Amino acid sequence: MLVEIQNAWKVYQLGKTEVQALRGVSLDISEGDSIAIMGPSGSGKSTLMNLIGCMDRPTEGEVLVGGVALSSAKDNQLAKLRSATIGFVFQSFNLIPRISALANVMLPMTFSDRIAKSQHAAKAKELLDRVGLSDRMTHMPSELSGGERQRVSIARALANDPPLLLADEPTGNLDTKTGNEILNIFNELHDEKRTLIVVTHDPQVAEHMKKRIHMRDGEIENGGAA
Amino acid sequence: MKIGEYLKLSWTNIKSHKLRSLLSLLGVTFGIASVIAIMTMMGGLEESLVNIITQDLLRADTINVSLSGSFGFFGGDRVFSERDVDRLRSIPGVKSADVAGPLRGGALYAGTKRLLDANVITTTDPSIVPLGVGRLVEGGGEIVLGANVAETVMKQFGIIEEFDDPDEEERLRLSGQLPPINYEQVLNQELRMKYLNRERKVTETTLTVVGVVKESQFLSGSDSYVDSSYYLDTEEIDGTEYLVFPGVFVRVNNIDQLVEVRNAIETYLTSDESDIKGLVGSQLDLDVQTTKEVVDEIRANFVGIAAFLGGIGAVALLVGMIGVMNIMLVSVKERTREIGIMKATGATNGFVMKSFLTECTMICLFGSILGILLGMGGSLLISQAMIAISSGLESIPFVFLYDWYIIAVVTGLVVGVASGMYPAWSAAKTDPIQALRYE
Ligand SMILES: Nc1ncnc2c1ncn2[C@@H]1O[C@H](COP(=O)(O)OP(=O)(O)OP(=O)(O)O)[C@@H](O)[C@H]1O
Ligand SMILES: [Mg+2]
Numbered sequence: 014m015l016v017e018i019q020n021a022w023k024v025y026q027l028g029k030t031e032v033q034a035l036r037g038v039s040l041d042i043s044e045g046d047s048i049a050i051m052g053p054s055g056s057g058k059s060t061l062m063n064l065i066g067c068m069d070r071p072t073e074g075e076v077l078v079g080g081v082a083l084s085s086a087k088d089n090q091l092a093k094l095r096s097a098t099i100g101f102v103f104q105s106f107n108l109i110p111r112i113s114a115l116a117n118v119m120l121p122m123t124f125s126d127r128i129a130k131s132q133h134a135a136k137a138k139e140l141l142d143r144v145g146l147s148d149r150m151t152h153m154p155s156e157l158s159g160g161e162r163q164r165v166s167i168a169r170a171l172a173n174d175p176p177l178l179l180a181d182e183p184t185g186n187l188d189t190k191t192g193n194e195i196l197n198i199f200n201e202l203h204d205e206k207r208t209l210i211v212v213t214h215d216p217q218v219a220e221h222m223k224k225r226i227h228m229r230d231g232e233i234e235n236g237g238a239a
Numbered sequence: 240m241k242i243g244e245y246l247k248l249s250w251t252n253i254k255s256h257k258l259r260s261l262l263s264l265l266g267v268t269f270g271i272a273s274v275i276a277i278m279t280m281m282g283g284l285e286e287s288l289v290n291i292i293t294q295d296l297l298r299a300d301t302i303n304v305s306l307s308g309s310f311g312f313f314g315g316d317r318v319f320s321e322r323d324v325d326r327l328r329s330i331p332g333v334k335s336a337d338v339a340g341p342l343r344g345g346a347l348y349a350g351t352k353r354l355l356d357a358n359v360i361t362t363t364d365p366s367i368v369p370l371g372v373g374r375l376v377e378g379g380g381e382i383v384l385g386a387n388v389a390e391t392v393m394k395q396f397g398i399i400e401e402f403d404d405p406d407e408e409e410r411l412r413l414s415g416q417l418p419p420i421n422y423e424q425v426l427n428q429e430l431r432m433k434y435l436n437r438e439r440k441v442t443e444t445t446l447t448v449v450g451v452v453k454e455s456q457f458l459s460g461s462d463s464y465v466d467s468s469y470y471l472d473t474e475e476i477d478g479t480e481y482l483v484f485p486g487v488f489v490r491v492n493n494i495d496q497l498v499e500v501r502n503a504i505e506t507y508l509t510s511d512e513s514d515i516k517g518l519v520g521s522q523l524d525l526d527v528q529t530t531k532e533v534v535d536e537i538r539a540n541f542v543g544i545a546a547f548l549g550g551i552g553a554v555a556l557l558v559g560m561i562g563v564m565n566i567m568l569v570s571v572k573e574r575t576r577e578i579g580i581m582k583a584t585g586a587t588n589g590f591v592m593k594s595f596l597t598e599c600t601m602i603c604l605f606g607s608i609l610g611i612l613l614g615m616g617g618s619l620l621i622s623q624a625m626i627a628i629s630s631g632l633e634s635i636p637f638v639f640l641y642d643w644y645i646i647a648v649v650t651g652l653v654v655g656v657a658s659g660m661y662p663a664w665s666a667a668k669t670d671p672i673q674a675l676r677y678e
Pocket of ligand 1: 025026027032033034052053054055056057058059060061
C-alpha cells in the first residue's frame with residue numbers, strides 16, 4: 014500500500030474557535046490507482062492532499078506514506094519522503110520566477126540522490142520534451158503561457174520519478190482548451206500506470222479517473238473509496 | 240548537496256536581486272573600508288615616524304634619558320647637570336653621553352633681518368644631527384641650519400625667489416613647475432646670532448652655514464644647530480654653577496649591555512647622589528629608554544589611537560551588519576513562496592537554512608573584499624585630510640597591511656554568518672503550506 018489514511022483528523026485552532034478541516038478520514042491508495050477528489054469549497058480537499066503529500070501531520074489518527082507514519086516523523090524525514098515519493102502539481106503552478114523552465118524542472122533533482130548530477134539537465138530536457146516544451150526550455154516562467162507553465166510544473170513533478178503524483182485543481186487557472194491539453198497529459202500518465210490523485214471540480218476530469226471520492230465538511234461521503 | 244552548488248545557487252539569487260544585494264554589500268563595504276583606510280593611514284604615519292627615529296635620530300645602541308613625557312632631543316625642562324652627565328660617562332659599558340639643548344635667548348639674523356621661527360640648539364655630539372647637505376659643525380662660528388630656516392635665509396639673500404602666497408609656492412613645487420630647493424646654495428653664507436652669554440649679557444657673533452638638516456615632516460625645520468660652547472644654561476648646585484640640559488643620550492660599547500646600562504643609569508639618577516634628584520626632589524619622574532623602547536612606545540601609542548579610530552569603523556561595520564540582516568529578513572519574507580516551493584519539491588530545512596546563509600556570507604565576503612580595496616583608496620583621501628589639518632605633516636606613505644586584509648576577510652565571513660543566522664533560521668522554519676499560500 015502506497016498511502017494509508019487511518020481516521021485522520023486535522024483541526025485548526027483559530028483563537029477560541031476550532032476549525033475541523035478533516036474529521037476522521039480513512040482512505041487507502043495503492044500503486045497504480047487514479048483518484049479524483051471532488052467536493053465543495055472548504056470541504057477539506059486541499060487539507061487531505063497536504064497530508065498525502067507529506068507537507069503536514071494529522072492532528073489525530075495516522076497517515077502512512079510508503080510505510081512511514083507522518084504524525085511522528087521529523088521535518089527532515091518529511092522532506093525526504095516528499096523528495097522520494099511525491100510530485101506536486103498546483104493550481105497556481107508555483108514555479109520559481111527567477112530561473113528558467115529547465116532550471117525549475119532540475120530543482121527537485123538537487124534535493125535527491127536519485128539522479129546523477131551529470132544527468133540532471135538531460136533528464137529535465139527529456140521531461141520538458143515529453144510535455145511538449147522542447148522549444149521553451151530556456152524561457153523564464155513569466156515568458157510562458159498558463160498552459161505552458163502548468164506543463165513545466167508537471168515536468169517538475171516527474172523529475173525524480175515519484176511513485177505518487179498529486180494535483181490540486183491543475184486546470185483551475187486555465188481555460189477549457191488549455192485545461193484539456195493538461196488533462197491529456199494526465200491521461201497519458203494514468204495509462205503509464207502512475208498513481209495519480211487529482212482534486213477537481215470538473216466532472217469530465219473525474220471521469221478519467223479510476224475512483225472518485227466526494228468530500229463534504231471534512232469527511233468522505235458514502236464512507237470511503239467508491 | 241555540495242558547497243559548490245550552494246555557491247552557485249546563492250550567486251543566482253544574488254544576481255536576481257542585484258540592487259538589494261549591492262545595498263547590503265555596501266553596508267559591509269563601508270564598514271570594512273573605514274577600518275582599512277584608518278589602519279593604512281595610521282600604519283603609514285607610524286612607519287615613517289619610526290623610520291625617522293631609528294634612522295635619523297637614534298641609533299640602536301642609544302639610551303635616551305629625559306623627563307617623563309618629554310623627548311630630550313626636542314626639549315623639556317633643563318635639569319640634567321653636566322656633573323650628572325660626567326658621572327653617567329663613568330658607568331661601566333657606557334661609550335659616550337651627550338647632551339643637546341636650546342640656546343637661551345638665541346636669535347638669528349640674515350643681514351639686518353631677524354629670522355622668525357628659528358631655534359638654535361647646541362649639542363655635544365654633532366653627529367646626532369640628521370644632516371641633509373654640507374657637513375656637521377666642528378666648532379664655534381659654524382651653524383647647521385634647519386631646512387625651513389635655510390629656505391628663509393635663501394629668500395632673504397635673494398638666492399631663491401620669494402612668493403607672496405606660500406600655498407601657491409607649495410603647489411608649484413609639488414607639481415614640479417618649480418624645481419626643488421637646492422640647499423647647497425645656502426652653504427658658506429654668513430648669519431649673525433645674538434644669545435645670552437655666561438654673564439647673562441646679550442652677545443653677538445657671526446656664524447658660517449656649513450650644513451642643512453635633512454628635510455623631514457617629523458624634524459622641526461626651524462631647529463638649527465651650533466657648537467656646544469655657546470650653551471650657557473646653568474643651575475647652582477652645591478654652590479657651583481653647572482650647565483643643565485633637557486636630556487642625555489647615552490651610547491653603550493656593546494649592544495648586549497643595553498638593559499644593564501639602562502638600569503644602572505636609572506639607579507644612579509634616582510639615587511640621592513645625583514644632582515637631578517637634589518634639584519627636583521620627589522617630582523623626579525624619569526624616562527630612561529632604549530631606542531627599541533622609544534619605538535615600542537610610539538607603536539603602542541599608535542595602537543591606542545588606531546584602536547579608537549578603528550572602533551569608530553567597527554561601529555560603521557555593526558550598522559552595516561544590521562543593514563544586511565534587515566535586508567536578508569526582507570528577502571526571506573519576499574521569497575516565502577519560493578521557500579514553500581523548494582520545501583514541497585523536497586528541500587530540507589537544512590538546505591533552506593544553508594542556502595540563505597551562503598547567500599548572506601557571500602554578500603558580506605564580496606562586501607569586505609570591496610571594502611579592502613575601497614579602504615586602500617580611501618586611506619589616500621584620509622591621509623590628504625590629515626596632512627591638510629596638521630601643520631608639519633607633508634606626506635604619509637602608503638603601506639600594505641596584509642594582516643588587516645586577512646582580518647577584514649574573516650570579519651566579512653563572520654558578519655555574513657552572524658547577520659544571516661536569524662533570517663536563515665526563520666526561512667528554514669517556514670511552514671511549507673502557509674508559504675505556498677503566501678501572496
Ligand atoms: N491554516 C488554516 N487555519 C485555519 N483554518 C484552515 C487552515 N487551512 C484550512 N483551513 C480551513 O479548513 C477548511 C478546509 O480547507 P481546504 O483548503 O482543505 O478546503 P478545500 O476543500 O481545498 O477548498 P477549495 O475547493 O476552496 O480549495 C476550510 O474551512 C479552511 O478555512
Ligand atoms: Mg483547495
